[in-house]
Amino acid sequence: MHLTLIKPNMGVLxxxxxxxxxxxxxxxxxxxxxxxxxxxxxxxxxxxxxxDIPYEARTDLVAITVETFTARRAYEIAAEYRxxxxxxxxxxxxxxxxxxxxxxxxxxxxxxxxxxxxPEVLDDAAAGCLKPCYQARATDPQVGGTVPRxxxxxxxxYLPITLVQFGRGCHHGCDYCAVGAYSKRQHTHRPVGDVIxxxxxxxxxFIFFVDDNxxxxxxxxxxxFRALIPLKIKWVSQGTIDMVEDSQLMxxxxxxxxxxxxxxFETLDPRNLAASGKPNRLDLVSGYDEQIKALKSYGLQTWxxxxxxxxxxxxxxxxxxxxxxxxxxFTFSAYNVLMPYxxxxxxxxxxxxxxxLYDGQWWLHPQYRVNHASFVPxxxxxxxxxxxxxxxxxxxxGPLSLAKRFLDVRTNLRSVRSAxxxxxxxxLFRSExxxxxxxxxxxxx
Ligand code: B12
Ligand code: SF4
Numbered sequence: 001m002h003l004t005l006i007k008p009n010m011g012v013l014x015x016x017x018x019x020x021x022x023x024x025x026x027x028x029x030x031x032x033x034x035x036x037x038x039x040x041x042x043x044x045x046x047x048x049x050x051x052d053i054p055y056e057a058r059t060d061l062v063a064i065t066v067e068t069f070t071a072r073r074a075y076e077i078a079a080e081y082r083x084x085x086x087x088x089x090x091x092x093x094x095x096x097x098x099x100x101x102x103x104x105x106x107x108x109x110x111x112x113x114x115x116x117x118x119p120e121v122l123d124d125a126a127a128g129c130l131k132p133c134y135q136a137r138a139t140d141p142q143v144g145g146t147v148p149r150x151x152x153x154x155x156x157x158y159l160p161i162t163l164v165q166f167g168r169g170c171h172h173g174c175d176y177c178a179v180g181a182y183s184k185r186q187h188t189h190r191p192v193g194d195v196i197x198x199x200x201x202x203x204x205x206f207i208f209f210v211d212d213n214x215x216x217x218x219x220x221x222x223x224x225f226r227a228l229i230p231l232k233i234k235w236v237s238q239g240t241i242d243m244v245e246d247s248q249l250m251x252x253x254x255x256x257x258x259x260x261x262x263x264x265f266e267t268l269d270p271r272n273l274a275a276s277g278k279p280n281r282l283d284l285v286s287g288y289d290e291q292i293k294a295l296k297s298y299g300l301q302t303w304x305x306x307x308x309x310x311x312x313x314x315x316x317x318x319x320x321x322x323x324x325x326x327x328x329x330f331t332f333s334a335y336n337v338l339m340p341y342x343x344x345x346x347x348x349x350x351x352x353x354x355x356x357l358y359d360g361q362w363w364l365h366p367q368y369r370v371n372h373a374s375f376v377p378x379x380x381x382x383x384x385x386x387x388x389x390x391x392x393x394x395x396x397x398g399p400l401s402l403a404k405r406f407l408d409v410r411t412n413l414r415s416v417r418s419a420x421x422x423x424x425x426x427x428l429f430r431s432e433x434x435x436x437x438x439x440x441x442x443x444x445x
Contacts, residue, residue: 001126002042004059005030005152008070008077009048010370014438021049022435023428024156028163028210029065029092029114031148032141036118045152048077055080061125062086066094066102068178068341068363069370072442075105082107087130089121093178094363097343101364103132112136113168115143140188141168147198161236162204166195166224167211172240174266174278176307176338176346179212187216192227199231209237214261216240218249225249228256234417236303238262241280244294253298259421260301260331260411268321272310276346292328296410301331301418308392309338309385311378322392326401329408331422332429335392337385340375350375357382363441370439390437397430 007027013019027047034043046053062081066074071094078088091110095102102109108130110117117136124130142148142165150162167190169183189211199207214237215221228235229252239261243249267273270282282288295302306321325333340347340356342363350356355376358365362374371390373382380388395401405422406412412422 001040001061001122002044002059003034003037003122004057004062005033005043005045006053006062006064006074006077007045007047007049008064008066008073009443010069010436011073011439011441012443013435014369014440018443019049019436019439021432023432024049024158025161025208026150026153026158026163027065028148028165030063031150031152032146033063033065033114033118034149034152035142035146036114037122041122043149043152047156048073050157053077053080055084059086061122062088064088064090064106065092066090067092068094068097069441070094071098071102071363076442076444078105087125089125089130093182094342096182097178097341099133108132108134110134110136113139113141115139115141115146138184138186138188141165141190142194143190145194145197147201150202160204161206161208162199162202163208163210164195164198165210166190166192166214167216167220170212170216172213172277172279173345175276175349176341176344178341178344181341181343181345183212187213189217189220192220192223195224196227196231199228199233205233207233207235209235211237211239214239215243215246215249218246222249222252225252225256225258231257233257234259236260236262238264241265241288241291241295244291250294250298254300258300259418260303262303262305262334263295264305264307266305266307267310267313268324269310269312269317271312275311287324296408299410299414299418301411301421303332303334304328304330305334305336307336307338308389309373309375309377313377313385314379315384315388318388318392322395325396326404329405329411331405331412332425333396335389335396337371337373337389338375338377366440366442366445368441370441371437393433397426397433402426402430 064074081088087107089108090102090106095109096111116139117134169187170179171187173180173185234257236259241263266278308318340350357374358368362368373385377385
Protein backbone atom coordinates (compact mmCIF):
# COMPACT_ATOMS: atom_id res chain seq x y z
CA MET A 1 0.00 0.00 0.00
CA HIS A 2 1.17 3.55 -0.73
CA LEU A 3 0.08 6.55 1.36
CA THR A 4 0.38 10.17 0.19
CA LEU A 5 0.37 12.92 2.83
CA ILE A 6 -0.41 16.49 1.81
CA LYS A 7 -0.07 19.94 3.38
CA PRO A 8 -2.20 22.36 1.30
CA ASN A 9 -1.18 25.89 0.37
CA MET A 10 -3.40 28.89 1.16
CA GLY A 11 -4.02 30.47 -2.21
CA VAL A 12 -3.09 33.04 -4.83
CA LEU A 13 -1.38 36.42 -4.29
CA UNK A 14 -3.08 39.66 -5.30
CA UNK A 15 -0.81 39.84 -8.38
CA UNK A 16 -2.01 36.42 -9.61
CA UNK A 17 0.98 34.25 -8.61
CA UNK A 18 0.54 31.26 -6.35
CA UNK A 19 1.59 32.05 -2.79
CA UNK A 20 4.90 30.50 -1.82
CA UNK A 21 5.40 30.69 1.93
CA UNK A 22 9.02 31.83 2.32
CA UNK A 23 8.88 31.20 6.07
CA UNK A 24 7.32 27.76 5.89
CA UNK A 25 7.74 25.37 8.77
CA UNK A 26 7.74 21.60 8.90
CA UNK A 27 4.21 20.11 8.81
CA UNK A 28 4.51 18.31 12.14
CA UNK A 29 1.08 16.63 11.95
CA UNK A 30 2.07 14.86 8.73
CA UNK A 31 5.33 13.68 10.32
CA UNK A 32 3.27 12.31 13.23
CA UNK A 33 0.83 10.55 10.87
CA UNK A 34 3.80 8.99 9.03
CA UNK A 35 5.32 7.99 12.39
CA UNK A 36 2.14 6.10 13.27
CA UNK A 37 2.02 4.34 9.91
CA UNK A 38 3.46 0.78 9.83
CA UNK A 39 6.74 0.57 7.92
CA UNK A 40 5.33 -1.85 5.34
CA UNK A 41 3.25 1.04 3.97
CA UNK A 42 5.23 3.33 1.65
CA UNK A 43 4.80 7.02 2.49
CA UNK A 44 5.29 10.18 0.37
CA UNK A 45 4.82 13.72 1.63
CA UNK A 46 4.00 16.66 -0.64
CA UNK A 47 3.90 20.24 0.52
CA UNK A 48 1.67 22.27 -1.76
CA UNK A 49 3.25 25.43 -0.28
CA UNK A 50 6.49 24.76 -2.17
CA UNK A 51 6.08 21.95 -4.71
CA ASP A 52 3.69 20.64 -7.34
CA ILE A 53 1.54 17.67 -6.41
CA PRO A 54 2.09 14.73 -8.78
CA TYR A 55 -1.55 13.70 -9.14
CA GLU A 56 -0.66 10.96 -11.64
CA ALA A 57 1.82 9.15 -9.37
CA ARG A 58 0.48 5.81 -8.12
CA THR A 59 -0.97 5.94 -4.62
CA ASP A 60 -3.68 4.06 -2.70
CA LEU A 61 -4.70 6.63 -0.10
CA VAL A 62 -4.35 10.39 0.22
CA ALA A 63 -4.44 12.07 3.64
CA ILE A 64 -4.73 15.86 3.78
CA THR A 65 -4.38 18.06 6.86
CA VAL A 66 -6.91 20.91 6.77
CA GLU A 67 -7.04 24.21 8.64
CA THR A 68 -9.84 26.67 7.98
CA PHE A 69 -7.61 28.95 5.89
CA THR A 70 -6.46 26.01 3.72
CA ALA A 71 -9.89 24.34 3.40
CA ARG A 72 -10.67 25.75 -0.06
CA ARG A 73 -7.33 24.57 -1.47
CA ALA A 74 -7.59 21.21 0.35
CA TYR A 75 -10.96 20.57 -1.30
CA GLU A 76 -9.46 21.35 -4.72
CA ILE A 77 -6.66 18.82 -4.14
CA ALA A 78 -9.13 16.24 -2.84
CA ALA A 79 -11.26 16.69 -5.97
CA GLU A 80 -8.24 16.05 -8.23
CA TYR A 81 -7.51 12.74 -6.53
CA ARG A 82 -11.12 11.63 -6.26
CA UNK A 83 -11.54 12.29 -9.98
CA UNK A 84 -8.73 9.74 -10.41
CA UNK A 85 -10.57 7.37 -8.06
CA UNK A 86 -7.99 7.61 -5.29
CA UNK A 87 -9.69 7.70 -1.85
CA UNK A 88 -9.11 10.84 0.19
CA UNK A 89 -9.22 11.26 3.96
CA UNK A 90 -9.28 14.71 5.55
CA UNK A 91 -8.34 15.54 9.14
CA UNK A 92 -7.24 18.38 11.39
CA UNK A 93 -8.88 21.47 12.89
CA UNK A 94 -11.28 22.30 10.09
CA UNK A 95 -12.83 18.84 9.51
CA UNK A 96 -13.17 18.54 13.30
CA UNK A 97 -14.98 21.85 13.66
CA UNK A 98 -16.90 21.65 10.35
CA UNK A 99 -17.42 17.90 9.80
CA UNK A 100 -20.46 18.08 7.53
CA UNK A 101 -18.81 20.47 5.12
CA UNK A 102 -15.57 18.44 4.99
CA UNK A 103 -17.45 15.18 4.47
CA UNK A 104 -18.81 16.48 1.19
CA UNK A 105 -15.26 16.76 -0.20
CA UNK A 106 -13.75 13.46 0.92
CA UNK A 107 -14.26 9.74 1.11
CA UNK A 108 -13.63 9.90 4.79
CA UNK A 109 -12.87 12.38 7.55
CA UNK A 110 -11.22 12.02 10.94
CA UNK A 111 -12.41 14.34 13.68
CA UNK A 112 -10.10 14.95 16.62
CA UNK A 113 -6.53 13.79 17.09
CA UNK A 114 -5.26 11.16 14.67
CA UNK A 115 -3.61 9.05 17.39
CA UNK A 116 -6.79 7.18 18.39
CA UNK A 117 -8.13 6.60 14.87
CA UNK A 118 -5.25 6.25 12.42
CA PRO A 119 -4.59 2.46 12.72
CA GLU A 120 -8.28 1.77 11.99
CA VAL A 121 -8.28 4.18 9.02
CA LEU A 122 -5.28 2.40 7.50
CA ASP A 123 -6.78 -1.06 8.06
CA ASP A 124 -10.09 -0.01 6.50
CA ALA A 125 -8.33 1.66 3.56
CA ALA A 126 -6.31 -1.51 2.91
CA ALA A 127 -9.53 -3.54 2.98
CA GLY A 128 -11.26 -1.04 0.68
CA CYS A 129 -13.96 -0.18 3.21
CA LEU A 130 -13.22 3.30 4.57
CA LYS A 131 -15.96 4.60 6.84
CA PRO A 132 -17.31 8.09 6.09
CA CYS A 133 -16.28 9.43 9.50
CA TYR A 134 -13.93 8.41 12.30
CA GLN A 135 -14.53 10.24 15.55
CA ALA A 136 -11.24 9.89 17.39
CA ARG A 137 -11.48 9.96 21.15
CA ALA A 138 -9.12 12.34 22.96
CA THR A 139 -5.64 10.98 23.67
CA ASP A 140 -2.29 12.28 24.77
CA PRO A 141 -0.22 13.60 21.85
CA GLN A 142 1.96 10.97 20.15
CA VAL A 143 0.73 8.38 22.63
CA GLY A 144 2.86 5.23 22.80
CA GLY A 145 6.03 7.17 21.99
CA THR A 146 5.33 7.93 18.33
CA VAL A 147 8.26 9.77 16.76
CA PRO A 148 7.53 12.05 13.78
CA ARG A 149 9.26 10.86 10.60
CA UNK A 150 11.38 13.96 10.04
CA UNK A 151 13.31 12.47 7.13
CA UNK A 152 10.19 13.23 5.06
CA UNK A 153 10.82 16.96 5.67
CA UNK A 154 14.27 16.97 4.04
CA UNK A 155 15.00 19.26 1.10
CA UNK A 156 11.69 21.10 1.23
CA UNK A 157 13.26 24.38 2.31
CA TYR A 158 11.71 24.58 5.79
CA LEU A 159 13.01 27.08 8.31
CA PRO A 160 15.87 25.58 10.35
CA ILE A 161 13.77 25.14 13.48
CA THR A 162 12.42 21.81 14.72
CA LEU A 163 8.75 21.67 15.72
CA VAL A 164 8.02 19.52 18.77
CA GLN A 165 4.81 19.14 20.74
CA PHE A 166 4.85 18.67 24.53
CA GLY A 167 1.28 19.51 25.48
CA ARG A 168 -1.89 20.01 23.55
CA GLY A 169 -5.07 21.97 24.10
CA CYS A 170 -5.92 24.68 26.59
CA HIS A 171 -8.05 24.95 29.73
CA HIS A 172 -9.31 28.37 28.72
CA GLY A 173 -12.19 28.98 26.39
CA CYS A 174 -11.55 32.34 24.72
CA ASP A 175 -14.59 32.81 22.52
CA TYR A 176 -12.70 33.40 19.24
CA CYS A 177 -10.16 30.58 19.61
CA ALA A 178 -10.34 27.36 17.60
CA VAL A 179 -8.06 25.61 20.11
CA GLY A 180 -10.54 26.07 22.97
CA ALA A 181 -13.32 24.71 20.72
CA TYR A 182 -11.23 21.81 19.38
CA SER A 183 -9.77 20.68 22.70
CA LYS A 184 -13.01 21.20 24.64
CA ARG A 185 -10.89 23.00 27.22
CA GLN A 186 -8.82 19.91 28.00
CA HIS A 187 -5.03 20.02 28.24
CA THR A 188 -2.89 16.91 27.96
CA HIS A 189 0.84 16.42 27.69
CA ARG A 190 3.36 13.78 26.69
CA PRO A 191 5.72 12.07 29.13
CA VAL A 192 8.76 14.34 29.53
CA GLY A 193 11.11 11.42 28.75
CA ASP A 194 9.49 10.92 25.31
CA VAL A 195 9.98 14.59 24.47
CA ILE A 196 13.62 14.56 25.56
CA UNK A 197 14.28 11.41 23.50
CA UNK A 198 12.65 13.01 20.47
CA UNK A 199 14.80 16.13 20.78
CA UNK A 200 17.96 14.07 21.19
CA UNK A 201 17.09 11.97 18.13
CA UNK A 202 17.17 14.98 15.79
CA UNK A 203 20.21 17.14 15.20
CA UNK A 204 19.00 20.74 15.62
CA UNK A 205 19.55 22.89 18.68
CA PHE A 206 16.69 25.31 17.94
CA ILE A 207 13.23 24.01 18.92
CA PHE A 208 9.71 25.43 18.58
CA PHE A 209 7.35 23.83 21.12
CA VAL A 210 4.06 24.17 19.26
CA ASP A 211 1.99 23.85 22.45
CA ASP A 212 -0.99 26.16 22.56
CA ASN A 213 0.06 27.19 26.05
CA UNK A 214 3.39 25.77 27.27
CA UNK A 215 2.62 26.90 30.84
CA UNK A 216 -0.92 25.45 30.94
CA UNK A 217 0.20 22.89 33.52
CA UNK A 218 2.92 24.63 35.50
CA UNK A 219 4.17 21.54 37.33
CA UNK A 220 4.51 19.63 34.07
CA UNK A 221 6.21 22.62 32.44
CA UNK A 222 8.76 22.79 35.29
CA UNK A 223 9.47 19.08 34.91
CA UNK A 224 10.06 19.62 31.19
CA PHE A 225 12.30 22.67 31.71
CA ARG A 226 14.45 20.84 34.27
CA ALA A 227 14.95 17.98 31.83
CA LEU A 228 15.83 20.38 29.00
CA ILE A 229 18.70 22.08 30.86
CA PRO A 230 21.37 19.42 30.09
CA LEU A 231 20.41 19.42 26.38
CA LYS A 232 21.71 22.98 25.95
CA ILE A 233 19.14 23.85 23.30
CA LYS A 234 17.48 27.17 22.52
CA TRP A 235 13.73 27.16 22.26
CA VAL A 236 10.61 29.27 21.71
CA SER A 237 6.93 28.57 22.37
CA GLN A 238 3.53 30.10 23.12
CA GLY A 239 2.11 30.89 26.52
CA THR A 240 -0.20 33.04 28.59
CA ILE A 241 1.19 36.14 30.33
CA ASP A 242 0.26 34.77 33.78
CA MET A 243 3.53 32.80 33.54
CA VAL A 244 5.34 35.78 35.12
CA GLU A 245 3.52 35.15 38.42
CA ASP A 246 5.69 32.09 39.06
CA SER A 247 9.34 33.04 39.50
CA GLN A 248 10.51 29.41 39.81
CA LEU A 249 8.83 28.61 36.50
CA MET A 250 10.45 31.63 34.85
CA UNK A 251 13.90 30.87 36.21
CA UNK A 252 13.75 27.27 35.02
CA UNK A 253 12.38 28.41 31.67
CA UNK A 254 15.30 30.74 31.13
CA UNK A 255 17.89 28.19 32.33
CA UNK A 256 16.48 25.60 29.93
CA UNK A 257 17.25 27.82 26.93
CA UNK A 258 13.98 29.69 26.34
CA UNK A 259 14.42 32.72 24.07
CA UNK A 260 10.82 33.91 24.15
CA UNK A 261 7.18 33.21 23.44
CA UNK A 262 4.19 34.19 21.39
CA UNK A 263 2.02 35.87 24.03
CA UNK A 264 -1.58 36.83 23.32
CA PHE A 265 -2.16 40.30 24.79
CA GLU A 266 -5.09 40.59 22.38
CA THR A 267 -6.46 43.96 23.50
CA LEU A 268 -5.82 46.88 25.86
CA ASP A 269 -9.48 47.24 26.76
CA PRO A 270 -10.64 45.24 29.82
CA ARG A 271 -14.19 45.16 28.43
CA ASN A 272 -12.96 43.31 25.35
CA LEU A 273 -11.02 40.86 27.51
CA ALA A 274 -14.05 40.17 29.67
CA ALA A 275 -16.31 39.61 26.66
CA SER A 276 -13.87 37.22 24.95
CA GLY A 277 -13.07 35.23 28.08
CA LYS A 278 -9.30 35.71 27.68
CA PRO A 279 -7.88 35.17 31.16
CA ASN A 280 -5.28 37.99 31.00
CA ARG A 281 -5.03 40.28 33.99
CA LEU A 282 -5.02 43.85 32.75
CA ASP A 283 -4.35 46.24 35.60
CA LEU A 284 -6.66 49.26 35.45
CA VAL A 285 -3.80 51.66 36.20
CA SER A 286 -0.63 50.09 34.83
CA GLY A 287 -2.15 47.86 32.13
CA TYR A 288 0.29 45.14 31.13
CA ASP A 289 3.37 47.22 32.07
CA GLU A 290 4.41 45.27 35.18
CA GLN A 291 4.02 41.90 33.46
CA ILE A 292 6.07 43.04 30.46
CA LYS A 293 8.75 44.38 32.80
CA ALA A 294 8.89 40.96 34.44
CA LEU A 295 9.18 39.20 31.06
CA LYS A 296 12.07 41.48 30.11
CA SER A 297 13.84 40.88 33.39
CA TYR A 298 14.28 37.29 32.22
CA GLY A 299 15.60 38.54 28.87
CA LEU A 300 12.78 36.94 26.90
CA GLN A 301 12.05 38.23 23.41
CA THR A 302 8.29 38.58 23.11
CA TRP A 303 6.16 38.02 20.03
CA UNK A 304 3.11 40.01 21.13
CA UNK A 305 -0.15 38.93 19.51
CA UNK A 306 -3.08 41.34 19.24
CA UNK A 307 -6.53 40.78 17.84
CA UNK A 308 -8.29 43.72 16.26
CA UNK A 309 -12.03 44.23 15.92
CA UNK A 310 -13.60 43.47 19.29
CA UNK A 311 -16.89 45.14 20.09
CA UNK A 312 -15.32 48.01 22.07
CA UNK A 313 -12.57 48.73 19.49
CA UNK A 314 -12.52 51.93 17.48
CA UNK A 315 -10.00 53.08 14.86
CA UNK A 316 -8.47 55.32 17.54
CA UNK A 317 -8.19 52.61 20.18
CA UNK A 318 -6.54 50.29 17.66
CA UNK A 319 -3.92 52.90 16.91
CA UNK A 320 -3.24 52.97 20.65
CA UNK A 321 -2.19 49.32 20.41
CA UNK A 322 0.56 50.28 17.95
CA UNK A 323 1.82 53.03 20.29
CA UNK A 324 1.78 50.56 23.17
CA UNK A 325 3.76 47.98 21.17
CA UNK A 326 6.36 50.52 20.09
CA UNK A 327 6.72 51.77 23.64
CA UNK A 328 7.46 48.26 24.86
CA UNK A 329 9.79 47.49 21.92
CA PHE A 330 8.40 44.02 21.38
CA THR A 331 10.72 41.89 19.29
CA PHE A 332 7.85 40.79 17.04
CA SER A 333 4.14 41.56 16.96
CA ALA A 334 1.12 40.25 15.11
CA TYR A 335 -1.97 42.38 14.53
CA ASN A 336 -4.58 39.91 13.37
CA VAL A 337 -8.07 40.94 12.37
CA LEU A 338 -10.50 39.09 14.64
CA MET A 339 -11.76 36.12 12.61
CA PRO A 340 -14.97 34.19 13.15
CA TYR A 341 -13.53 30.66 12.99
CA UNK A 342 -16.32 28.11 12.54
CA UNK A 343 -17.10 26.08 15.63
CA UNK A 344 -16.15 28.88 18.02
CA UNK A 345 -18.55 30.74 20.31
CA UNK A 346 -17.57 33.99 18.58
CA UNK A 347 -18.67 32.58 15.21
CA UNK A 348 -22.01 31.51 16.69
CA UNK A 349 -22.56 34.94 18.24
CA UNK A 350 -21.80 36.75 14.98
CA UNK A 351 -24.23 34.40 13.23
CA UNK A 352 -26.97 35.03 15.78
CA UNK A 353 -26.44 38.78 15.50
CA UNK A 354 -26.49 38.56 11.70
CA UNK A 355 -23.03 40.14 11.45
CA UNK A 356 -21.26 37.53 9.32
CA LEU A 357 -20.13 38.56 5.84
CA TYR A 358 -19.33 36.28 2.84
CA ASP A 359 -22.49 34.20 3.39
CA GLY A 360 -21.08 33.11 6.76
CA GLN A 361 -18.34 31.05 5.07
CA TRP A 362 -15.40 33.38 4.41
CA TRP A 363 -13.05 30.38 4.05
CA LEU A 364 -14.95 29.13 0.98
CA HIS A 365 -16.04 32.42 -0.52
CA PRO A 366 -14.35 33.36 -3.84
CA GLN A 367 -14.45 37.07 -2.94
CA TYR A 368 -12.82 36.77 0.48
CA ARG A 369 -9.31 38.19 0.73
CA VAL A 370 -6.73 37.42 3.42
CA ASN A 371 -6.48 39.89 6.33
CA HIS A 372 -9.90 41.36 5.51
CA ALA A 373 -12.67 41.64 8.10
CA SER A 374 -15.26 38.91 7.58
CA PHE A 375 -17.85 40.24 10.02
CA VAL A 376 -19.35 43.64 10.82
CA PRO A 377 -17.52 45.19 13.79
CA UNK A 378 -19.63 47.03 16.37
CA UNK A 379 -18.04 50.49 16.19
CA UNK A 380 -16.51 50.75 12.70
CA UNK A 381 -17.10 49.45 9.21
CA UNK A 382 -15.45 46.19 8.03
CA UNK A 383 -13.46 48.28 5.52
CA UNK A 384 -12.15 50.55 8.30
CA UNK A 385 -11.07 47.52 10.34
CA UNK A 386 -9.24 45.98 7.36
CA UNK A 387 -7.52 49.26 6.48
CA UNK A 388 -6.55 50.11 10.06
CA UNK A 389 -5.09 46.65 10.68
CA UNK A 390 -3.02 46.85 7.50
CA UNK A 391 -1.84 50.36 8.34
CA UNK A 392 -0.74 49.21 11.81
CA UNK A 393 1.16 46.27 10.29
CA UNK A 394 2.84 48.59 7.77
CA UNK A 395 3.95 51.02 10.46
CA UNK A 396 5.12 48.25 12.77
CA UNK A 397 7.27 46.82 10.00
CA GLY A 398 8.64 50.22 8.86
CA PRO A 399 12.35 51.16 9.19
CA LEU A 400 11.82 53.61 12.06
CA SER A 401 9.93 51.07 14.12
CA LEU A 402 12.55 48.38 13.45
CA ALA A 403 15.42 50.66 14.48
CA LYS A 404 13.65 51.81 17.64
CA ARG A 405 12.65 48.31 18.71
CA PHE A 406 16.07 46.84 18.07
CA LEU A 407 17.59 49.15 20.67
CA ASP A 408 16.40 47.26 23.73
CA VAL A 409 19.36 46.19 25.82
CA ARG A 410 17.32 43.75 27.94
CA THR A 411 16.15 41.69 24.98
CA ASN A 412 17.26 42.29 21.38
CA LEU A 413 20.72 43.61 22.27
CA ARG A 414 21.25 41.02 24.98
CA SER A 415 23.42 38.74 22.81
CA VAL A 416 24.53 38.23 19.23
CA ARG A 417 22.00 35.40 18.96
CA SER A 418 19.14 37.66 20.14
CA ALA A 419 20.15 40.36 17.67
CA UNK A 420 20.37 37.83 14.83
CA UNK A 421 16.94 36.45 15.73
CA UNK A 422 15.50 39.96 15.72
CA UNK A 423 16.74 40.83 12.23
CA UNK A 424 16.28 37.49 10.51
CA UNK A 425 12.68 36.94 11.60
CA UNK A 426 11.62 40.61 11.37
CA UNK A 427 12.79 40.70 7.72
CA LEU A 428 10.79 37.56 7.03
CA PHE A 429 7.62 38.80 8.74
CA ARG A 430 7.94 42.18 7.03
CA SER A 431 7.96 40.71 3.54
CA GLU A 432 5.18 38.21 4.39
CA UNK A 433 2.99 41.03 5.74
CA UNK A 434 2.94 42.77 2.39
CA UNK A 435 2.81 39.65 0.21
CA UNK A 436 -0.12 38.01 1.99
CA UNK A 437 -2.36 41.09 2.09
CA UNK A 438 -5.38 40.66 -0.23
CA UNK A 439 -4.47 37.09 -1.15
CA UNK A 440 -7.41 34.92 -2.26
CA UNK A 441 -7.95 31.43 -0.84
CA UNK A 442 -7.66 28.38 -3.09
CA UNK A 443 -6.36 28.36 -6.68
CA UNK A 444 -9.64 28.45 -8.60
CA UNK A 445 -11.36 31.84 -8.96
C1 B12 B 1 2.75 25.89 14.76
C2 B12 B 1 1.52 26.63 14.30
C3 B12 B 1 1.70 27.59 13.30
C4 B12 B 1 3.04 27.88 12.61
C5 B12 B 1 3.14 27.13 11.27
C6 B12 B 1 3.15 25.63 11.41
C7 B12 B 1 3.48 24.93 10.11
N1 B12 B 1 3.96 23.75 10.19
O1 B12 B 1 3.30 25.45 9.04
C8 B12 B 1 2.89 29.39 12.35
C9 B12 B 1 3.31 30.14 13.61
C10 B12 B 1 3.65 29.98 11.16
C11 B12 B 1 1.37 29.48 12.19
C12 B12 B 1 0.74 30.41 11.43
C13 B12 B 1 -0.63 30.53 11.34
N2 B12 B 1 -1.55 29.83 12.06
CO1 B12 B 1 -1.09 28.32 13.18
N3 B12 B 1 -0.82 27.01 14.48
C14 B12 B 1 0.24 26.38 14.85
C15 B12 B 1 -0.11 25.44 16.03
C16 B12 B 1 0.22 26.17 17.32
C17 B12 B 1 0.53 24.09 16.05
C18 B12 B 1 0.40 23.28 14.76
C19 B12 B 1 1.02 21.93 14.97
O2 B12 B 1 2.06 21.62 14.43
N4 B12 B 1 0.42 21.11 15.85
C20 B12 B 1 0.90 19.78 16.18
C21 B12 B 1 0.17 18.75 15.36
C22 B12 B 1 0.69 17.36 15.70
O3 B12 B 1 -1.18 18.87 15.73
P1 B12 B 1 -2.37 19.14 14.68
O4 B12 B 1 -1.91 19.92 13.55
O5 B12 B 1 -3.57 19.62 15.38
O6 B12 B 1 -2.65 17.64 14.17
C23 B12 B 1 -3.32 16.67 14.96
C24 B12 B 1 -4.84 16.62 14.74
O7 B12 B 1 -5.39 17.87 14.39
C25 B12 B 1 -5.03 15.57 13.71
N5 B12 B 1 -4.80 15.87 12.31
C26 B12 B 1 -4.28 16.95 11.72
N6 B12 B 1 -4.22 16.80 10.39
C27 B12 B 1 -4.69 15.60 10.11
C28 B12 B 1 -4.88 14.93 8.89
C29 B12 B 1 -5.41 13.65 8.88
C30 B12 B 1 -5.59 12.95 7.58
C31 B12 B 1 -5.76 13.02 10.11
C32 B12 B 1 -6.29 11.65 10.11
C33 B12 B 1 -5.61 13.69 11.33
C34 B12 B 1 -5.07 14.97 11.31
O8 B12 B 1 -4.07 14.62 14.12
C35 B12 B 1 -2.87 15.31 14.49
C36 B12 B 1 -2.17 14.54 15.57
O9 B12 B 1 -2.96 14.48 16.72
C37 B12 B 1 -1.66 25.31 15.83
C38 B12 B 1 -2.45 24.96 17.08
C39 B12 B 1 -2.51 23.45 17.30
N7 B12 B 1 -2.82 23.05 18.48
O10 B12 B 1 -2.32 22.62 16.44
C40 B12 B 1 -2.00 26.68 15.24
C41 B12 B 1 -3.21 26.81 14.33
C42 B12 B 1 -3.29 25.62 13.41
N8 B12 B 1 -2.92 28.02 13.55
C43 B12 B 1 -3.95 28.75 13.32
C44 B12 B 1 -3.93 29.98 12.60
C45 B12 B 1 -5.23 30.75 12.54
C46 B12 B 1 -2.77 30.44 11.97
C47 B12 B 1 -2.64 31.74 11.15
C48 B12 B 1 -3.76 31.99 10.15
C49 B12 B 1 -2.49 32.89 12.14
C50 B12 B 1 -2.47 34.23 11.46
N9 B12 B 1 -3.51 34.99 11.66
O11 B12 B 1 -1.55 34.55 10.76
C51 B12 B 1 -1.27 31.55 10.45
C52 B12 B 1 -1.43 31.06 9.00
C53 B12 B 1 -0.35 30.18 8.50
C54 B12 B 1 0.07 30.50 7.11
N10 B12 B 1 0.18 29.52 6.27
O12 B12 B 1 0.26 31.62 6.77
C55 B12 B 1 -5.20 28.16 13.93
C56 B12 B 1 -6.09 27.47 12.89
C57 B12 B 1 -7.57 27.56 13.22
C58 B12 B 1 -8.39 26.82 12.23
N11 B12 B 1 -9.65 26.67 12.54
O13 B12 B 1 -7.94 26.41 11.19
C59 B12 B 1 -4.59 27.19 15.01
C60 B12 B 1 -5.43 25.98 15.35
C61 B12 B 1 -4.32 28.07 16.27
C62 B12 B 1 -5.52 28.64 16.97
N12 B12 B 1 -5.31 29.24 18.11
O14 B12 B 1 -6.66 28.61 16.57
N13 B12 B 1 0.76 28.47 12.87
S1 SF4 C 1 -5.61 31.05 26.21
FE1 SF4 C 1 -4.85 31.06 24.08
S2 SF4 C 1 -4.91 28.91 23.36
FE2 SF4 C 1 -6.17 29.06 25.25
S3 SF4 C 1 -8.28 29.34 24.49
FE3 SF4 C 1 -7.41 31.39 24.91
S4 SF4 C 1 -6.51 32.06 22.94
FE4 SF4 C 1 -6.88 29.85 22.80
